[in-house]
Amino acid sequence: MNKATRANALFRPLILLSVFATFLLLFGGWDLARRMNADAKQHEQQLVANGFANKIIEVDKGIVPQTVWDESLANLEARNLAWAQNNIGQYLYDTSFFQYSFVLDKDDRLFFAADTGEMTALSLYENFAPAMHKAIRDIRDRERARRSKGFMLGSLKEPVQYHNLLRLNGKVFIVVASLVEPDFGTVRQKYPTAPIVVAATEVNDQFLQQFGRRYMLPDLHLRQVQVDDTRDVAEVDLNDDRGQYVATLTWTPVRPGTELALKLLPPTLVTIALFFVVTALFHRRSWRAVQELIASEARASHLAYHDPLTGLPNRVMFFDRLGVALDQLRRNGTPVAVHCLDLDRFKDVNDTFGHQIGDELIVAASKRIAEVCRRSDTFARLSGDEFAIVQLDATPHAAARLAERIVDAISQPMDLSSGRIHVSCSIGVNLLIEGEVSAADALRHADLALYRSKNNGRAQYSFFEPEMDAAMRMRREIETELREALYDGDLHMVYQPQADKHGRIAGVEALLRWHHPTRGDISPAMFIPIAEECGLINEVGMYTLREVFLASRKWDGLKVAVNISAAQLRMRDFPEKVAELLKECAVDPRTFELEITEGLLLGDDPVTHGVLKELRQMGFSIALDDFGTGYSSLSYLQRYPIDKIKIDRSFIANLGIERESVAVVQAIVKLARALRLDVIAEGVETTEQRDQLIDIGCEEIQGYLYSRPVDSARIDEMFRGRADASLQTA
Ligand code: C2E
Numbered sequence: 205m206n207k208a209t210r211a212n213a214l215f216r217p218l219i220l221l222s223v224f225a226t227f228l229l230l231f232g233g234w235d236l237a238r239r240m241n242a243d244a245k246q247h248e249q250q251l252v253a254n255g256f257a258n259k260i261i262e263v264d265k266g267i268v269p270q271t272v273w274d275e276s277l278a279n280l281e282a283r284n285l286a287w288a289q290n291n292i293g294q295y296l297y298d299t300s301f302f303q304y305s306f307v308l309d310k311d312d313r314l315f316f317a318a319d320t321g322e323m324t325a326l327s328l329y330e331n332f333a334p335a336m337h338k339a340i341r342d343i344r345d346r347e348r349a350r351r352s353k354g355f356m357l358g359s360l361k362e363p364v365q366y367h368n369l370l371r372l373n374g375k376v377f378i379v380v381a382s383l384v385e386p387d388f389g390t391v392r393q394k395y396p397t398a399p400i401v402v403a404a405t406e407v408n409d410q411f412l413q414q415f416g417r418r419y420m421l422p423d424l425h426l427r428q429v430q431v432d433d434t435r436d437v438a439e440v441d442l443n444d445d446r447g448q449y450v451a452t453l454t455w456t457p458v459r460p461g462t463e464l465a466l467k468l469l470p471p472t473l474v475t476i477a478l479f480f481v482v483t484a485l486f487h488r489r490s491w492r493a494v495q496e497l498i499a500s501e502a503r504a505s506h507l508a509y510h511d512p513l514t515g516l517p518n519r520v521m522f523f524d525r526l527g528v529a530l531d532q533l534r535r536n537g538t539p540v541a542v543h544c545l546d547l548d549r550f551k552d553v554n555d556t557f558g559h560q561i562g563d564e565l566i567v568a569a570s571k572r573i574a575e576v577c578r579r580s581d582t583f584a585r586l587s588g589d590e591f592a593i594v595q596l597d598a599t600p601h602a603a604a605r606l607a608e609r610i611v612d613a614i615s616q617p618m619d620l621s622s623g624r625i626h627v628s629c630s631i632g633v634n635l636l637i638e639g640e641v642s643a644a645d646a647l648r649h650a651d652l653a654l655y656r657s658k659n660n661g662r663a664q665y666s667f668f669e670p671e672m673d674a675a676m677r678m679r680r681e682i683e684t685e686l687r688e689a690l691y692d693g694d695l696h697m698v699y700q701p702q703a704d705k706h707g708r709i710a711g712v713e714a715l716l717r718w719h720h721p722t723r724g725d726i727s728p729a730m731f732i733p734i735a736e737e738c739g740l741i742n743e744v745g746m747y748t749l750r751e752v753f754l755a756s757r758k759w760d761g762l763k764v765a766v767n768i769s770a771a772q773l774r775m776r777d778f779p780e781k782v783a784e785l786l787k788e789c790a791v792d793p794r795t796f797e798l799e800i801t802e803g804l805l806l807g808d809d810p811v812t813h814g815v816l817k818e819l820r821q822m823g824f825s826i827a828l829d830d831f832g833t834g835y836s837s838l839s840y841l842q843r844y845p846i847d848k849i850k851i852d853r854s855f856i857a858n859l860g861i862e863r864e865s866v867a868v869v870q871a872i873v874k875l876a877r878a879l880r881l882d883v884i885a886e887g888v889e890t891t892e893q894r895d896q897l898i899d900i901g902c903e904e905i906q907g908y909l910y911s912r913p914v915d916s917a918r919i920d921e922m923f924r925g926r927a928d929a930s931l932q933t934a
């Protein structure tokens with residue numbers, strides 16, 4: 205998942221929730237307003253319906269002064285048309301807006317009709333008669349009922365009135381029928397039934413306005429058709445006394461919900477806007493925080509998998525990739541090469557120039573190596589100056605070529621801030637073509653091959669071979685066993701005599717022996733290098749010296765040569781320890797010759813030089829062992845304080861076989877003579893070799909010709925017989 209999708213995954217629910225909440229709020233508000241509006245409308249309709257009923261009763265009352273009146277009863281029973289014209293037609297029109305008025309006699313026969321106050325044709329009533337049929341009948345029923353109860357004055361009793369609604373020529377009328385009755389009883393009713401006044405008033409605009417004003421309905425009006433779709437208007441249906449539809453009162457209802465909503469909308473919108481602004485701000489800050497979190501997580505994981513100095517993958521990532529590569533090898537047989545690299549003498553650079561330059565060198569070297577690698581290779585820094593590469597899909601040729609190119613690239617001079625520097629690197633290559641191997645073993649085997657490269661003189665690469673592993677295992681075992689041997693007393697010294705030109709014993713070389721309880725005798729050529737590597741050499745060396753010092757005390761005047769390892773010379777306090785030992789054993793250092801071996805291990809550092817100088821000042825003489833095998837033998841002679849040269853066994857063995865060997869030995873002897881150094885030949889096995897050496901001028905001789913290394917008791921014997929006899933040749 206990339207950064208953006210991860211951040212979105214965090215925020216999407218938040219945004220959705222906000223939007224959802226906003227919708228909920230808006231919808232809730234809208235629904236509330238709608239319901240408030242509906243309630244208000246219903247309430248208003250109820251109010252208007254009641255109001256209209258009251259209004260009709262008011263209309264009814266408007267006619268009462270003219271019908272409940274002694275005078276009216278007298279005149280109308282008498283069918284006085286002139287009186288009716290003034291007091292009914294004209295009066296009702298003027299005072300109560302009754303447009304039409306009619307009078308029926310005691311037998312319900314019409315005898316008077318008026319239109320807008322003026323007397324008119326009786327036929328006009330035909331329009332009203334059907335609608336008033338029920339009202340008239342009801343009035344007569346009441347009249348009859350009242351009569352049976354007895355007489356009562358008009359002012360004390362309910363007027364007998366009925367009304368109806370009527371649509372006529374597109375107009376709606378309220379029509380009232382009212383029984384004519386006496387009020388104070390000044391006239392007597394002549395007949396059992398009284399006349400009836402019928403009056404009609406139109407529900408016109410003026411009427412509606414007046415009614416609407418009372419109920420604050422400014423747009424109240426009348427509609428004469430029933431419509432279903434009346435969502436936005438309030439309405440009250442008006443029916444006649446038989447329940448027939450007449451018209452509808454309609455008006456725009458108050459909408460308190462909408463009003464409230466409109467009032468609340470701006471602050472709500474502002475609040476929502478604010479909410480979104482705050483959310484956006486929060487989102488932005490959180491987004492940044494998340495980005496930072498993601499970045500720091502990325503940094504942390506980069507740190508966990510990379511080396512901070514070079515930015516290269518580290519050991520963790522290396523093993524990760526190696527694991528994947530080994531999986532592929534097992535599954536599809538894709539070959540893989542593991543290269544183990546080490547800068548030669550990196551420690552010297554660090555010691556001489558300091559850590560900062562050391563770091564510069566590491567960075568510069570890693571860049572060069574990276575340039576040579578392919579993109580598919582994993583090039584990692586494992587530690588210090590130790591690098592490793594996982595090379596995918598590697599043929600033997602490709603693996604060799606990569607190693608070769610790295611060795612070449614590193615051996616080019618490097619420009620560091622301290623100046624130009626020459627270094628080299630050694631590589632071990634472990635090529636895996638098949639089979640199953642753990643990542644740890646894959647790297648360990650490459651490391652063994654690297655070890656081989658180092659031992660063979662550095663600045664080169666070697667391929668891992670299974671024997672190396674066995675050899676390495678063996679070394680490990682020997683290391684532990686050597687430690688035990690040192691304490692168990694399984695180590696002892698033997699001595700090999702050295703003869704002068706007359707064959708007389710002139711000295712001995714002390715050689716170390718290890719009699720292993722199960723492996724038998726182990727050669728010092730084998731275990732001394734192991735002791736050097738694991739640091740045991742100091743203990744072994746001091747053990748040797750003590751043995752030799754003690755044994756030498758019986759051989760007064762005999763030169764005793766002791767082999768000293770280069771590793772011992774790198775110990776600053778070595779001379780001091782030797783001095784103590786000399787004192788302890790009470791021996792003279794001039795008796796002893798220290799053999800040092802020229803070669804890669806012999807350091808050219810100030811400590812080694814100092815230690816050698818000190819030992820020589822103490823009285824020891826120094827011999828350069830195995831002379832001629834190293835490539836810089838001559839320069840050793842100049843740099844170290846040497847007293848004697850020991851011609852290497854290999855030249856002696858070839859005397860009489862290779863012509864060149866004679867020449868080399870001759871040259872060495874001449875050189876020694878020129879530098880006033882003693883010279884001795886070792887490994888002399890035949891009299892021919894001896895004679896040839898004596899011819900050349902090498903007069904000291906050591907080898908099986910005279911004697912193999914023997915124990916000190918045997919030397920005691922030889923020493924005692926020295927005066928009488930020369931050494932016997934074998
Ligand atoms: P090196 O100092 O060159 O010792 C001479 C080696 O040649 C000895 O092997 C000796 O036994 C062998 N040798 C002597 N004469 C003949 C001969 O005529 N023919 C043949 N083929 N070999 C002969 P050794 O004792 O196995 O020692 C091997 C190496 O171990 C020594 O080589 C020396 O470098 C090292 N070494 C032995 N003892 C010590 C010791 O006490 N301390 C240290 N540091 N190294 C030792």
Ligand code: CA
Pocket residue numbers: 713767799829
């Ligand atoms: Ca030696």
Ligand code: CA
Pocket residue numbers: 829830850852853886
């Ligand atoms: Ca030697």
